[in-house]
Amino acid sequence: MGGVTMPSGKKPKLAVWKFASCDGCQLTLLDCEDELLALAEAVEIAYFPEASRAVVKGPYDISLVEGSITTPHDAERIHAVRRMSKCLVTIGACATAGGIQALRNFKDVKEFVSVVYATPAYIEVLAKSTPIADHVFVDYELRGCPISKVQLIELLGALLCGRKPNIPTYSVCIECKRRGIVCLTVAKDMPCLGPVTQAGCGAVCPGLDRGCYGCFGPKETPNTNSMSTIWATLGVSRADLTRAFRGFNAYAEPFRRESTAHEQK
Amino acid sequence: MSVTGANRVSATVVIERAAFPQLLDALKTARYKLLGPKLVNGAIVYEELAGAGELPAGWAEDQMPGVYKLKRRIDEALFGYTVGPHSWKKFLHPAVAVLWQATKNAKGFDLAAPPIRAQKLALLGVRPCDLHAISILDTVLGRGPYKDPVWAALRKGVFVLAVNCVEPGGTCFCASMNTGPRASFGFDIALTEVVEAERHFFVATAGTERGSAMLEKTPHRPARPDELDRADQLLANAASKMGRKLDTTGLKELLYRNHEHPRWDNVAGRCLSCASCTMVCPTCFCTTVEDTTDVTGRHAARVRKWDSCFTLAFSFIHGGPIRASVRARYRHWLTHKFATWLDQFGTFGCVGCGRCITWCPAGIDVTEEIGAIRHTESAKSRKEAS
Numbered sequence: 001m002g003g004v005t006m007p008s009g010k011k012p013k014l015a016v017w018k019f020a021s022c023d024g025c026q027l028t029l030l031d032c033e034d035e036l037l038a039l040a041e042a043v044e045i046a047y048f049p050e051a052s053r054a055v056v057k058g059p060y061d062i063s064l065v066e067g068s069i070t071t072p073h074d075a076e077r078i079h080a081v082r083r084m085s086k087c088l089v090t091i092g093a094c095a096t097a098g099g100i101q102a103l104r105n106f107k108d109v110k111e112f113v114s115v116v117y118a119t120p121a122y123i124e125v126l127a128k129s130t131p132i133a134d135h136v137f138v139d140y141e142l143r144g145c146p147i148s149k150v151q152l153i154e155l156l157g158a159l160l161c162g163r164k165p166n167i168p169t170y171s172v173c174i175e176c177k178r179r180g181i182v183c184l185t186v187a188k189d190m191p192c193l194g195p196v197t198q199a200g201c202g203a204v205c206p207g208l209d210r211g212c213y214g215c216f217g218p219k220e221t222p223n224t225n226s227m228s229t230i231w232a233t234l235g236v237s238r239a240d241l242t243r244a245f246r247g248f249n250a251y252a253e254p255f256r257r258e259s260t261a262h263e264q265k
Numbered sequence: 266m267s268v269t270g271a272n273r274v275s276a277t278v279v280i281e282r283a284a285f286p287q288l289l290d291a292l293k294t295a296r297y298k299l300l301g302p303k304l305v306n307g308a309i310v311y312e313e314l315a316g317a318g319e320l321p322a323g324w325a326e327d328q329m330p331g332v333y334k335l336k337r338r339i340d341e342a343l344f345g346y347t348v349g350p351h352s353w354k355k356f357l358h359p360a361v362a363v364l365w366q367a368t369k370n371a372k373g374f375d376l377a378a379p380p381i382r383a384q385k386l387a388l389l390g391v392r393p394c395d396l397h398a399i400s401i402l403d404t405v406l407g408r409g410p411y412k413d414p415v416w417a418a419l420r421k422g423v424f425v426l427a428v429n430c431v432e433p434g435g436t437c438f439c440a441s442m443n444t445g446p447r448a449s450f451g452f453d454i455a456l457t458e459v460v461e462a463e464r465h466f467f468v469a470t471a472g473t474e475r476g477s478a479m480l481e482k483t484p485h486r487p488a489r490p491d492e493l494d495r496a497d498q499l500l501a502n503a504a505s506k507m508g509r510k511l512d513t514t515g516l517k518e519l520l521y522r523n524h525e526h527p528r529w530d531n532v533a534g535r536c537l538s539c540a541s542c543t544m545v546c547p548t549c550f551c552t553t554v555e556d557t558t559d560v561t562g563r564h565a566a567r568v569r570k571w572d573s574c575f576t577l578a579f580s581f582i583h584g585g586p587i588r589a590s591v592r593a594r595y596r597h598w599l600t601h602k603f604a605t606w607l608d609q610f611g612t613f614g615c616v617g618c619g620r621c622i623t624w625c626p627a628g629i630d631v632t633e634e635i636g637a638i639r640h641t642e643s644a645k646s647r648k649e650a651s
Contacts, residue, residue, distance in 0.1 A: 035559070035560055038560050038561045041560075042560045153559075153560060154557065157558050157560050157562075160558075160560060160562060161558045161562050163556060163558065166556075168576070169576075169578070170573070170575075170576040171537070171539040171540060173537075173544070173626075174539075174540050174544060174571070174573060177351070177360070177541060177544030177571070178360035178361060178570065178571055180355060182306065182307065182308040182310065182333075182350050183350070183626065185626045186331055186332060186333050186626060187307050187308050187334070194539070195537040195541070195626050221577065221589075223536065223538065226534065226536070229535075
């Protein structure tokens, strides 16, 4: 792991890759309006099909990887991406946890295929949707559905000058309190996943009077069991607890375990 | 507890409710930024006030472990609530502070520290527990050879309007910590609000010359003995109405003896390590610094942010975090507040405001946790004696 400090005068080459995903995280890069020109100055955008058809051949200094691995073909392709990338960064809940499509991991995918597709025989799909880190070594992860623009710029800024990126792994509560947001669970009996969810979004939902949906995935040492106890006292049923932990990060281990614990057989 | 500033108490006076806004107007005229309680989105929080009209007249709250609920009072008391969710720390020790910024130039780089304050602050409605908290932070951040410049700049010249506590909340235990319900130091003016069927007035005492000067600008008259008695009675009642109690006898030694108590495992089962307790604590002062650069590499900044001993990064050194388990982190925090703080700074680190109890989503109660440890120990010694 480390930066991508370049010999003077040479710009680092940036590639953006897509696996099973909705493209929302890649769009975050294009959404960096104020910083986009500066970024284009600082790096050579070498491979980014979402933005440009022009392709500069690898290897690449920084690869941003969006999406999860869901097909045998992608399970091969990610190794090729890794081989071409000096620093590989996974972006978003799909790439870091398997995404919303990992809901199928709790069911039999063959059944879905037989119901959804006219000719199931043409569909080649893996039984589970898995994060990139299950397949190759990942240098950095950016959480979220979608990722935070601020964190993306922070990470790129850090890589470009070879410093440690500030990507905290603590709870959303810390961001809420720093912003002076009054706790929704305590003051309004509102179920909120903030205490078990990793910071990074800047407490977007609590700031708009909505409980946290957990889209940044489990924080460091999450106590999901205690979280469920609190939700239960707020009147949340076990079925709804399962649903709450089965969001964009359903297959992140702590959330997977907690949702399964409340599953009605 | 050390006394902050000179404490010249002049005669105690009475300000009628109708005249009270003029006190805030006088502060405003003296160019203070008014910071005080205000009803915002379901809670009474400390924010900038335009004047007395924004005070939460007639509002109060119920506070219990993990529960805060606003409610209407039967009267129109201006300070009839207990304490807000966030302490005054947010104004004097801000959650995020840019320490310096650097910009590349032809020769190297220009360094600049952003100005810390534009306007002097008046804190309105500071409870005695929070006065103690400010004094504790004066000791931690404002004294010795390494004063914190941010604290020093924001703290300097702050006008403190204390309001004695006649409505302790369900999670309060200032009487146990000897920090309330009556303000004894650290204020420019201290008020006791008295609301009766026919009358609504404030008993006011100046603690400083500045305070006296502000009282001079507000219509007032000397307090009558019956008015003083009424205020005293309210405060005596308040002391007996604390929602929580904590026996502080030999507390430091109790905690040092019980470093391996099974209760720490029990609390770790409930603790979310979300850090809410430390964020709302009026004396938790820990911060981290983040060094940032932009994508151009031409601008850099060092930003200080509130941190918490409940995070893994807090105790991370070469090889990993020292306090990896939640048990170790909770024990560290509680032991600091009630034991090691005494060794370090000469007082408890807790003022009994109850915020950590109310704002813990899991409703973990420090007084209950300590009580459980004390109880098992005394049960054990009783057993051994018999």
